[in-house]
Amino acid sequence: MEFLGYERPDGSVGVRNYVAVISSGRCANEMAATIADAVKGAVPILHTYPCVHLKEDNERALRTLIGLGSNPNVAAAIVVGVGCENPPPLEIGEGIAKSKKPVEVLTVMGSKNFQDLLDKGLAIARSMVSQASQMQRKPFALSYLTLGVKCGASNATSGIVGNPVTGRVFDRLIAEGGSAIFSETTEVVGATHLLAKRAVNKEVARRLEAAVDRMEARIKATGDDIRGSQPTRGNIEGGLTTIEEKSLGAFAKTGTSPLQGVLEYAERPQGKGLFFMDGSAMTGELIGGEAAAGIQIHIYNLGGGLTSSFRCLPGWAGGLPILPEIVVVSNPSKPRDSQEKECFDIYADTIIEGKESVDQVADRLFQEIIAVASGKLTKQEMRSGYRELLVMYTTGPIL
Amino acid sequence: MKRAVMINSKDNTATTFDDIEAGDMVSLASKSGQVGEITARQAVPFGHKLALATIGRGEKVLKYGEVIGLATQPINKGDYVHIHNVESALLPPPKEVK
Numbered sequence: 001m002e003f004l005g006y007e008r009p010d011g012s013v014g015v016r017n018y019v020a021v022i023s024s025g026r027c028a029n030e031m032a033a034t035i036a037d038a039v040k041g042a043v044p045i046l047h048t049y050p051c052v053h054l055k056e057d058n059e060r061a062l063r064t065l066i067g068l069g070s071n072p073n074v075a076a077a078i079v080v081g082v083g084c085e086n087p088p089p090l091e092i093g094e095g096i097a098k099s100k101k102p103v104e105v106l107t108v109m110g111s112k113n114f115q116d117l118l119d120k121g122l123a124i125a126r127s128m129v130s131q132a133s134q135m136q137r138k139p140f141a142l143s144y145l146t147l148g149v150k151c152g153a154s155n156a157t158s159g160i161v162g163n164p165v166t167g168r169v170f171d172r173l174i175a176e177g178g179s180a181i182f183s184e185t186t187e188v189v190g191a192t193h194l195l196a197k198r199a200v201n202k203e204v205a206r207r208l209e210a211a212v213d214r215m216e217a218r219i220k221a222t223g224d225d226i227r228g229s230q231p232t233r234g235n236i237e238g239g240l241t242t243i244e245e246k247s248l249g250a251f252a253k254t255g256t257s258p259l260q261g262v263l264e265y266a267e268r269p270q271g272k273g274l275f276f277m278d279g280s281a282m283t284g285e286l287i288g289g290e291a292a293a294g295i296q297i298h299i300y301n302l303g304g305g306l307t308s309s310f311r312c313l314p315g316w317a318g319g320l321p322i323l324p325e326i327v328v329v330s331n332p333s334k335p336r337d338s339q340e341k342e343c344f345d346i347y348a349d350t351i352i353e354g355k356e357s358v359d360q361v362a363d364r365l366f367q368e369i370i371a372v373a374s375g376k377l378t379k380q381e382m383r384s385g386y387r388e389l390l391v392m393y394t395t396g397p398i399l
Numbered sequence: 400m401k402r403a404v405m406i407n408s409k410d411n412t413a414t415t416f417d418d419i420e421a422g423d424m425v426s427l428a429s430k431s432g433q434v435g436e437i438t439a440r441q442a443v444p445f446g447h448k449l450a451l452a453t454i455g456r457g458e459k460v461l462k463y464g465e466v467i468g469l470a471t472q473p474i475n476k477g478d479y480v481h482i483h484n485v486e487s488a489l490l491p492p493p494k495e496v497k
Contacts, residue, residue: 242487
């Protein structure tokens with residue numbers, strides 16, 4: 001099986017063809033947005049990261065922004081900064097340049113004034129978009145695809161419907177030579193023993209356990225426990241009683257493939273297959289980290305918990321403009337509304353209704369992934385207006 | 400008839416596929432098909448859990464064939480199983496329940 005994608009100089013294949021205008025620090029967000037909004041085909045990457053973090057967080061932020069610019073869905077990138085911020089704009093640009101795609105860095109400190117930066121930025125963006133618009137999609141094997149996943153609004157149907165469906169799709173893509181990344185370290189708590197058994201070697205199992213231990217230690221250091229936060233109030237309303245129950249349901253989304261590796265947040269996997277990424281369960285953070293690791297399509301599995309009543313709002317589901325997101329719903333929350341099917345790419349409630357099997361829905365999702373990889377717009381991509389700011393995973397204090 | 404699913408044959412809970420009222424007969428399905436019926440002693444909302452067996456205080460509550468927590472009070476077959484009678488086994492020991 002094949003999809004139609006855009007070949008990149010580093011050998012990766014994009015399913016979208018954007019010029020990304022990346023803000024290097026939150027002070028530069030408005031400049032990046034002003035440039036991207038004025039040029040069709042350019043999209044801004046805006047975030048909330050401030051300078052006032054410690055080294056480990058700064059390094060992770062740098063890796064994240066380099067990863068986003070290097071993502072296969074990006075044809076070319078412009079890094080826009082003030083010039084004094086952390087991560088430094090030039091280092092972001094140098095990192096992206098390793099992917100051999102066109103990249104330019106613009107800073108206020110390196111320009112005559114703010115207007116001068118905007119003028120240069122607009123000219124570069126138009127030129128990059130013009131170049132990108134001449135690229136053609138070509139057929140590629142599914143082995144060039146890397147999927148990411150997040151389950152949200154989890155309720156009891158997530159572990160029976162949406163997550164097993166995603167697990168089968170992951171298995172099928174990995175059997176075709178592709179890759180998949182899952183994350184949410186807190187949701188490995190209670191299922192670590194099952195995942196560790198699937199690790200390809202002892203070192204991978206050890207790194208998985210270390211990531212979970214680290215998260216648990218961070219929670220304990222606050223003097224609190226996970227109760228009251230995980231499972232969330234919405235999860236409890238949806239029938240999930242404990243973190244173990246939530247994790248075991250979430251675990252189904254990993255399928256049955258061997259665990260090839262454990263990634264740091266925003267780290268690109270080496271090799272193919274199934275990978276775990278250390279990180280939080282916060283949607284925006286998770287999507288940013290997986291996109292920086294190079295996923296081209298994200299699957300968002302909704303249960304039917306309380307928060308899924310926000311389902312028609314694109315920002316809620318992460319909303320990173322370089323990344324198409326396929327939303328799967330396991331169970332519509334009540335009261336049922338006639339518009340709700342309009343919000344989802346894959347309606348999986350048919351499993352609870354007894355009309356379709358998990359395999360049948362997995363087949364529909366697999367076909368949808370190939371279609372979206374070849375250019376079909378997702379429901380979220382067809383909405384416009386509100387834009388969510390990316391939040392990066394941090395473990396240290398804001399000073 | 401109202402429906403519930405026993406995900407693994409080791410489980411002592413089933414997940415409901417309908418809103419269940421006290422006294423309802425519930426048909427129980429597993430991967431291999433219909434496995435019987437159970438009478439609900441208490442109301443259980445859609446997606447929540449119904450006890451398939453008596454579970455003593457401090458005993459393991461099972462779903463997916465795995466431990467999802469420990470009973471904080473005695474649970475009877477047909478009872479509603481949730482945060483009022485189960486706590487995570489990974490947390491500090493369950494609080495005393497009067």
